[in-house]
Amino acid sequence: MLKYELIPEQLMHEGVITASNLVSPEMVDEDIILLTHENDYWHRLRSQQLSPAEERRTGFKLSPLLVEREMRIAQGTVDTSLSAFENRVGFNVAGGTHHAGSNWGEGFCLLNDQAIAANFLLSHRLAERILIIDLDVHQGNGTAQIFRDKPNVFTFSIHGQNNFPFRKERSDLDIGLKDGITDLEYLKILQDNLQTTFESFKPDFVYYLAGVDVLATDKLGKMNLSIHACKERDSMVFATCIKYNAPVQVSMGGGYSPGIREIVQAHCNTFKTAIQLYF
Numbered sequence: 001m002l003k004y005e006l007i008p009e010q011l012m013h014e015g016v017i018t019a020s021n022l023v024s025p026e027m028v029d030e031d032i033i034l035l036t037h038e039n040d041y042w043h044r045l046r047s048q049q050l051s052p053a054e055e056r057r058t059g060f061k062l063s064p065l066l067v068e069r070e071m072r073i074a075q076g077t078v079d080t081s082l083s084a085f086e087n088r089v090g091f092n093v094a095g096g097t098h099h100a101g102s103n104w105g106e107g108f109c110l111l112n113d114q115a116i117a118a119n120f121l122l123s124h125r126l127a128e129r130i131l132i133i134d135l136d137v138h139q140g141n142g143t144a145q146i147f148r149d150k151p152n153v154f155t156f157s158i159h160g161q162n163n164f165p166f167r168k169e170r171s172d173l174d175i176g177l178k179d180g181i182t183d184l185e186y187l188k189i190l191q192d193n194l195q196t197t198f199e200s201f202k203p204d205f206v207y208y209l210a211g212v213d214v215l216a217t218d219k220l221g222k223m224n225l226s227i228h229a230c231k232e233r234d235s236m237v238f239a240t241c242i243k244y245n246a247p248v249q250v251s252m253g254g255g256y257s258p259g260i261r262e263i264v265q266a267h268c269n270t271f272k273t274a275i276q277l278y279f
Contacts, residue, residue, distance in 0.1 A: 003255060004094050006264045007271075016272055022093075027068060028075035028116065035119040036112060036146055041103040045110060058105040070111040073097065077113040077251055078120050081205070084247040085126070089238070089274050095251030096209045098140035099165065106142065107164065114207040114251055115146045118153055121205060128152060131203035131246070133237060135190070136211030136253040137163055137221040139176075144169035154201045158190060160222050173197060179222040183229035186214075190233060194240045206246045208237050211253030212266035219256045227262065231269040238277045250274070 011017045033042055044050055048062050055062055073094050080090030097109035105111075114132060121127040130153045134140035139159040147153040154172045161176030168174070175189060214233075216224045225233075241248040250270065255263040 002260060003263050003267065004252075006260065007093050007252070007267050010264050010268050011271055014268070016268070016275060023076075023079060025072050025076035025079050027071035028078060028111075032078065032116060032120055033071075033074070033111060035123055036102065036116045037100075038103040045105065050105070054104065058110060059108045060105075060110070067110065070097065070113075074111050074113045074116045077117040077249060081117045081121060081207075081249040082126075084205075084249050087278070088242070088247050089278050090247075090249045091271060091274070092249070092251045096136060096211060096253030097251075098134055098136065098143045098209055098253070099138070101142040101145040101169075104142070107138070109142060112142050112146060114209065114249070115143050117249065118147075118205075118207060122152065127205035129201065129203045130154070130205045130207065131156060131197065131201055132207040132209070133194075134159070134171075134209040134253075135214070135233060135237070136209050137213040137218065137223060138211070138254065139163075139165060139168045139174065140171065140209065141165045141167075141169040144171040144174075147172075154197065154203065156193070156197055158186075158193070163220070163222055177223065180224045182224050183226055183232075186223070186225055187229060187232055187236070191236055194236060198240055198244045198246075203244070203246050206241050206248040208241075208248050208250045209253045210234060210237075210250055210267075210270045211255060212263060212270075213254035213256055215255075215257055215262065215266060217257040217259070217262055219258060220254070221256070227266055227269070230266050231273055234270045234273045235277065238274050242277060 099107035
């Protein structure tokens with residue numbers, strides 16, 4: 001998508017970052033993928049052998065370059081997770097492929113980047129209690145399925161109840177919102193549940209999926225949030241991570257407003273908010 005090129009360009013244009021802040025990831029190793037995705041699914045995906053129905057479910061026409069792209073996105077999230085230990089926050093300009101389950105791809109997601117990175121941290125004993133905060137307008141059904149039997153990963157999703165995916169998985173905390181929800185109500189729900197979740201679960205690492213498809217202008221979102229509320233949402237998440245001393249990795253997730261400028265602005269606000277709070 002065009003936004004993945006424009007976000008870093010805009011941040012550099014505004015002087016928020018420099019080219020030295022950007023790193024191009026390699027392709028993630030197969031053994032890291034297999035900590036999260038089933039062997040059969042991964043090998044059929046890699047060899048372009050998904051059934052026609054499975055391919056339709058992804059929304060893509062499969063190609064080797066598409067699989068490579070997903071592998072680089074996943075490694076980018078692993079890399080930025082590791083950098084978050086040093087800098088307290090790390091960003092993948094892409095990512096948020098939360099509809100991919102352990103043995104399926106769906107909704108333009110083939111490999112689940114934050115799930116792969118979370119399992120990498122757990123397998124290397126770099127974290128013990130991981131919280132995944134998914135604020136994309138669509139439920140993180142793949143993430144919920146992958147971690148449904150893992151008590152050391154808490155999946156927390158605030159999403160549109162009447163939006164895709166229409167068959168939802170069960171997260172540890174699901175908050176399905178009505179269509180047309182507005183700024184104050186959304187932010188109150190988020191603030192209350194962030195606080196209680198951090199206090200009860202006590203994460204030592206956080207993943208944040210910062211989709212901007214919650215905007216009122218989004219073609220697919222069905223919510224009625226302003227760009228100011230979207231920025232305030234980000235501020236709440238980062239401030240809570242700071243309060244509880246939990247490093248956070250951020251992946252971008254969805255954004256489908258008709259105007260690319262608004263999408264890029266909303267995503268860039270996430271970066272700028274983090275920089276203001278952390279640096």
